[in-house]
Amino acid sequence: MIRFDQVVARYPRAAGAAVDDVSFVVPPARITAVVGPNGSGKSTLVRALLRMLPLVSGTIRVEGLDGAAGDRRAFARRVAVVTQRESLVFPMPVREYVALGRYPHEGSWHAAGAEDERAIDDAVMLAGVLPFAQRSTEELSGGEWQRVRIARALAQRAPALVLDEPTTFLDIAHEMAMFELFARLARGGTAVLLVSHQLNLVARFADTMVLLHRGRVAAAGTPTEVMRAAVLEPVYDWPLVITRDPAVGAPALLPLRGSSR
Amino acid sequence: MTRSGFWIVAAVILVALMVLGVSWGTVPLSLHAVVAALAGHGDRNAVEIVRALRLPRVALAALVGAGLGVSGAALQGSLRNALAEPYLLGVSGGAAVGAVIGVALGFSSAVALPLFAFAGAAAAIATAILIARAAGGRADPRVLLMAGVIIGAFANAAIMVVLSGAPANTMRSALWWMMGSAAGADWPQVAWLAGYTVLAGGALLWFARDIDILALGDESATALGVNAERAGRRVFLVSSLLAAATVAAAGLVGFVGLVVPHLVRAAGIRRHRPLLLGAALTGAALVVLADLVARTAHPPAELPLGAVTALVGVPFFLVQLRRFS
Numbered sequence: 001m002i003r004f005d006q007v008v009a010r011y012p013r014a015a016g017a018a019v020d021d022v023s024f025v026v027p028p029a030r031i032t033a034v035v036g037p038n039g040s041g042k043s044t045l046v047r048a049l050l051r052m053l054p055l056v057s058g059t060i061r062v063e064g065l066d067g068a069a070g071d072r073r074a075f076a077r078r079v080a081v082v083t084q085r086e087s088l089v090f091p092m093p094v095r096e097y098v099a100l101g102r103y104p105h106e107g108s109w110h111a112a113g114a115e116d117e118r119a120i121d122d123a124v125m126l127a128g129v130l131p132f133a134q135r136s137t138e139e140l141s142g143g144e145w146q147r148v149r150i151a152r153a154l155a156q157r158a159p160a161l162v163l164d165e166p167t168t169f170l171d172i173a174h175e176m177a178m179f180e181l182f183a184r185l186a187r188g189g190t191a192v193l194l195v196s197h198q199l200n201l202v203a204r205f206a207d208t209m210v211l212l213h214r215g216r217v218a219a220a221g222t223p224t225e226v227m228r229a230a231v232l233e234p235v236y237d238w239p240l241v242i243t244r245d246p247a248v249g250a251p252a253l254l255p256l257r258g259s260s261r
Numbered sequence: 262m263t264r265s266g267f268w269i270v271a272a273v274i275l276v277a278l279m280v281l282g283v284s285w286g287t288v289p290l291s292l293h294a295v296v297a298a299l300a301g302h303g304d305r306n307a308v309e310i311v312r313a314l315r316l317p318r319v320a321l322a323a324l325v326g327a328g329l330g331v332s333g334a335a336l337q338g339s340l341r342n343a344l345a346e347p348y349l350l351g352v353s354g355g356a357a358v359g360a361v362i363g364v365a366l367g368f369s370s371a372v373a374l375p376l377f378a379f380a381g382a383a384a385a386i387a388t389a390i391l392i393a394r395a396a397g398g399r400a401d402p403r404v405l406l407m408a409g410v411i412i413g414a415f416a417n418a419a420i421m422v423v424l425s426g427a428p429a430n431t432m433r434s435a436l437w438w439m440m441g442s443a444a445g446a447d448w449p450q451v452a453w454l455a456g457y458t459v460l461a462g463g464a465l466l467w468f469a470r471d472i473d474i475l476a477l478g479d480e481s482a483t484a485l486g487v488n489a490e491r492a493g494r495r496v497f498l499v500s501s502l503l504a505a506a507t508v509a510a511a512g513l514v515g516f517v518g519l520v521v522p523h524l525v526r527a528a529g530i531r532r533h534r535p536l537l538l539g540a541a542l543t544g545a546a547l548v549v550l551a552d553l554v555a556r557t558a559h560p561p562a563e564l565p566l567g568a569v570t571a572l573v574g575v576p577f578f579l580v581q582l583r584r585f586s
Contacts, residue, residue, distance in 0.1 A: 072488055089342070089476065101485070
């Protein structure tokens with residue numbers, strides 16, 4: 001479980017807070033999605049979780065452990081984070097890359113044991129990267145690379161998983177497969193925190209949505225509660241209508257043409 | 262080449278080059294004569310040549326190469342920069358200035374000199390990082406390199422200034438630092454460099470897994486539980502100490518730290534613990550070979566060791582630059 005409690009974070013030399021008094025909980029076995037327009041503070045929340053940005057006030061705890069407490073490896077054993085972007089300067093075999101996820105569990109000489117090998121095998125299977133596990137990272141397509149990065153996070157075997165815009169550059173099939181994977185992980189008990197722009201997909205897959213606007217929580221609740229024109233229009237500053245997704249009945253958003261403003 | 266093949270080939274080449282380095286020269290010696298001389302038998306001249314001149318020189322060259330190779334591999338990984346190496350980052354130049362100042366102040370022992378060199382190297386690094394940060398972060402490999410080149414030029418100028426007022430013998434040693442050479446090798450120097458290399462190299466091997474993680478970038482490293490800033494600084498400092506020790510022993514020998522890690526990676530070795538060990542082996546072989554060329558290409562004159570490595574390194578650098586830009 002991840003607990004954000006009255007979190008205030010500010011970038012150095014910035015006038016206002018990038019994240020202001022944000023509180024919510026990411027429970028186990030659920031997908032919690034953080035949505036909001038560009039610059040609303042979604043990625044800042046992830047940076048604050050990693051303590052790459054010091055908190056002005058408030059706490060972020062994962063399984064009861066405060067990231068500010070200092071033991072970063074213990075923190076990484078509790079939460080795995082797939083950051084928005086990552087590129088490798090030196091390519092390596094996919095399996096070796098996934099094995100890096102075991103770092104927080106390794107002893108001081110960092111030799112891999114049987115438990116590590118098992119975790120790597122499981123992660124490779126679960127993320128569906130087995131077909132290209134023997135390839136080098138430089139030979140992967142965008143979708144494959146994204147899966148490999150998730151496999152590395154799964155190898156951490158953390159009870160919580162944070163994904164920052166994991167499907168940004170993916171086509172429909174790869175994106176859907178990714179969301180199905182998140183749903184499977186949540187069913188397996190993982191507390192999934194998903195930062196995404198894909199409101200409609202999030203509305204189908206997430207249990208809870210947290211809508212951020214200018215660093216504050218504008219709305220939080222089930223997709224049906226958050227996906228309402230009255231809630232979304234002022235936040236996105238664009239006219240839109242909410243309909244029903246004909247496949248599963250989840251709320252779906254249709255932005256209108258600009259001239260109808 | 263398979264990975265196990267790499268270790269065998271690298272070790273065999275290193276041993277062969279070291280044997281060649283001891284037996285080949287103005288006075289060529291047979292393998293038999295070398296073995297006899299090592300045991301203290303046979304011709305007295307041969308014993309002197311092998312034990313006091315060639316063997317310490319070959320050993321020093323091997324240690325310089327190992328140190329530069331390891332330093333380059335650690336810097337490339339932790340800075341996520343395929344073009345990083347102590348010479349191009351200005352670390353070696355700073356170390357040379359420190360060493361020249363040490364000599365000018367009268368501290369020329371094999372113990373103290375690396376400390377002066379290290380102080381110079383540390384100052385150079387701090388400046389390079391400050392310049393890179395001011396120019397928009399160390400994320401762009403080219404910015405850090407530019408900073409390094411500028412510091413290298415500044416270091417050369419500083420050495421020239423020291424030179425201009427110096428007596429002839431100081432001048433010779435300063436020039437020697439700028440061009441690199443293993444010619445002055447003696448056993449105490451070899452022993453001290455071996456000490457520094459084992460200590461710093463051992464520390465970097467200990468940090469090797471951290472370097473694997475740092476190579477992913479600061480955000481991902483933090484997510485995996487590495488304090489990216491602290492771990493990066495630690496690797497940078499130890500790599501620089503190692504490079505500085507080689508500079509104190511043999512002057513500026515450029516491009517070894519650049520070329521060697523790429524050769525080892527090309528053999529399929531990607532994790533930094535084996536990569537650092539492979540870089541030590543390959544670097545040692547490369548500098549022993551370069552010193553052999555420097556010593557025997559144009560007798561009786563000697564070519565500067567740094568010039569020989571640059572002749573190999575510059576084309577390699579250009580190829581790498583093309584790949585990464």
